[in-house]
Amino acid sequence: MPAENSNNCKNAPATRWIYDPKVRGIIFQSIAVACVAWMLFYFISNALHNMESRGIATGFSFLDNRASFGIAQSLISYSENDTYGRAFIIGLLNTLLVSGIGIIFATVFGFLIGIARLSNNWLLSRAAAVYIETFRNIPLLLQIFFWYFCVLRALPGPRDSINLLDAFFLNVRGLYVPAPVTESGFTAVTVAFILAIVACVFLKKWAKNRQNLTGQPFPVFFSSLGLLFGLPLVVFLIAGMPMHWELPALKGFNFRGGLTVIPELFSMVVALTIFTAASIAEIVRSGIMAVSKGQVEAADALGLKNGLTLRFIIIPQAMRVIIPPLTSQYLNLVKNSSLATAVGYPDLVSVFMGSTLNQTGQAVEIIAMTMAVYLTISLITSVLMNIYNAKKALVER
Numbered sequence: 406m407p408a409e410n411s412n413n414c415k416n417a418p419a420t421r422w423i424y425d426p427k428v429r430g431i432i433f434q435s436i437a438v439a440c441v442a443w444m445l446f447y448f449i450s451n452a453l454h455n456m457e458s459r460g461i462a463t464g465f466s467f468l469d470n471r472a473s474f475g476i477a478q479s480l481i482s483y484s485e486n487d488t489y490g491r492a493f494i495i496g497l498l499n500t501l502l503v504s505g506i507g508i509i510f511a512t513v514f515g516f517l518i519g520i521a522r523l524s525n526n527w528l529l530s531r532a533a534a535v536y537i538e539t540f541r542n543i544p545l546l547l548q549i550f551f552w553y554f555c556v557l558r559a560l561p562g563p564r565d566s567i568n569l570l571d572a573f574f575l576n577v578r579g580l581y582v583p584a585p586v587t588e589s590g591f592t593a594v595t596v597a598f599i600l601a602i603v604a605c606v607f608l609k610k611w612a613k614n615r616q617n618l619t620g621q622p623f624p625v626f627f628s629s630l631g632l633l634f635g636l637p638l639v640v641f642l643i644a645g646m647p648m649h650w651e652l653p654a655l656k657g658f659n660f661r662g663g664l665t666v667i668p669e670l671f672s673m674v675v676a677l678t679i680f681t682a683a684s685i686a687e688i689v690r691s692g693i694m695a696v697s698k699g700q701v702e703a704a705d706a707l708g709l710k711n712g713l714t715l716r717f718i719i720i721p722q723a724m725r726v727i728i729p730p731l732t733s734q735y736l737n738l739v740k741n742s743s744l745a746t747a748v749g750y751p752d753l754v755s756v757f758m759g760s761t762l763n764q765t766g767q768a769v770e771i772i773a774m775t776m777a778v779y780l781t782i783s784l785i786t787s788v789l790m791n792i793y794n795a796k797k798a799l800v801e802r
Contacts, residue, residue, distance in 0.1 A: 465770055467767055493757050496751060496754075499756070500752040503670060507681065511685055515688070516689050518682060536686075546744055560577045577668070578668070579667045581660045583653070590644040591647045604632050669751075672750075673750050692723035725797055732787060739783060
């Protein structure tokens with residue numbers, strides 16, 4: 406018997422690693438990664454073999470070929486003689502444009518509706534509730550169709566445009582607004598605006614330190630507005646107003662000059678904003694309700710007004726609850742922008758997976774690039790919001 410125990414003790418170090426959870430975890434995860442890699446290799450090699458047997462070209466050399474199709478809206482110069490690679494960039498910029506505008510408007514609108522939902526005013530809170538329940542439960546695609554086909558397509562033609570001050574024109578082809586044209590010397594105004602932003606950052610830090618030391622608040626918001634608008638305005642006047650406005654004018658069958666907001670972009674921004682704002686409003690409402698009532702009672706005991714209580718006590722604490730689901734709404738808005746192809750807005754899906762794919766037939770490369778773009782945008786958005794969430798997190802001692 407003693408001899409048997411002695412043999413077990415000798416064999417124990419050799420088999421002990423099997424019972425180690427860390428070692429077993431590494432082994433199983435390695436096996437899972439190897440299986441996934443083998444599956445990817447099999448599918449990719451099989452797809453390449455089938456494409457080669459059918460005479461379908463592979464690779465990304467098609468990006469240098471001439472696109473030979475037009476795009477209704479481009480933030481940078483583009484013509485039919487440009488390449489598919491430039492068409493890809495045009496579609497990407499248009500996607501970022503509609504997503505960025507939608508996120509800004511949906512955030513502002515959603516916060517206002519969410520706060521109104523909790524208002525003591527009966528009419529205001531019920532109106533906010535009706536808005537939320539109505540637009541949150543109607544599919545986004547239907548809302549896009551409504552704004553595009555029922556509202557914007559019903560507008561008059563260019564000759565009967567809705568005219569405002571002979572500078573703004575709205576018709577079935579879009580909204581035409583004056584375009585700023587800068588002249589020499591406008592660089593100083595741009596530098597002044599950048600300096601104003603830097604000054605606002607330092608002003609906020611100074612005001613925070615001042616309040617911590619003395620307890621006296623400083624009007625940071627209005628002071629920052631004065632800096633952002635006042636400093637560039639003063640430099641603009643000193644530089645001799647180096648900018649003029651180009652007004653749109655009807656020439657022939659359409660307007661020329663100015664800036665044009667095409668109906669497809671307008672309908673997408675309105676639909677994405679209204680749809681996403683309804684969900685953000687509920688997130689804001691739940692975040693505010695998560696704040697303890699004792700915080701509000703303490704603020705009332707100190708004599709703070711409702712606006713100051715909301716600004717300095719409720720919203721800062723509610724943000725810790727609001728930010729995580731708010732991030733999901735931002736990601737959903739970016740992905741929902743791909744529905745723009747339903748109304749012909751030239752986003753990445755419409756330009757690259759539509760026109761480019763139909764002309765080149767290189768589905769694997771185009772779909773892979775498009776998926777990589779949306780994945781990258783989502784990851785960047787998530788990282789930025791996580792950084793913001795970490796700054797707003799409650800620091801415990």
